[in-house]
Amino acid sequence: MKILNKFEFLAEAGPPLHQDRDFSLYDGAPYSCACGSTHNFRQFGKFQLYPSHGTNAKFMVQCPDNDTVVTLIETKNKFLMFFDRFISLAGCVDA
Ligand SMILES: [Zn+2]
Numbered sequence: 001m002k003i004l005n006k007f008e009f010l011a012e013a014g015p016p017l018h019q020d021r022d023f024s025l026y027d028g029a030p031y032s033c034a035c036g037s038t039h040n041f042r043q044f045g046k047f048q049l050y051p052s053h054g055t056n057a058k059f060m061v062q063c064p065d066n067d068t069v070v071t072l073i074e075t076k077n078k079f080l081m082f083f084d085r086f087i088s089l090a091g092c093v094d095a
């Protein structure tokens with residue numbers, strides 16, 4: 001995961017999507033946070049959806065332990081259809 005400043009991080013994320021989707025599929029899946037810990041994704045937690053390629057979904061998630069830390073994560077699928085795990089693309093520790 002690369003650690004970016006706020007400006008670079010927002011450029012990397014791109015424009016946010018405003019979609020009501022069901023994210024329960026990803027609930028509880030672990031991801032590595034820019035704070036150095038591993039957290040579990042929570043569908044009702046603090047996150048925002050971003051455009052991604054194909055069937056993947058990209059999220060910006062706020063660290064549950066530190067409000068100034070955000071991580072950009074992307075879903076990785078198995079067999080193109082089944083959610084496998086999260087990949088951490090970038091982090092920002094001073095959001
Ligand atoms: Zn964290």
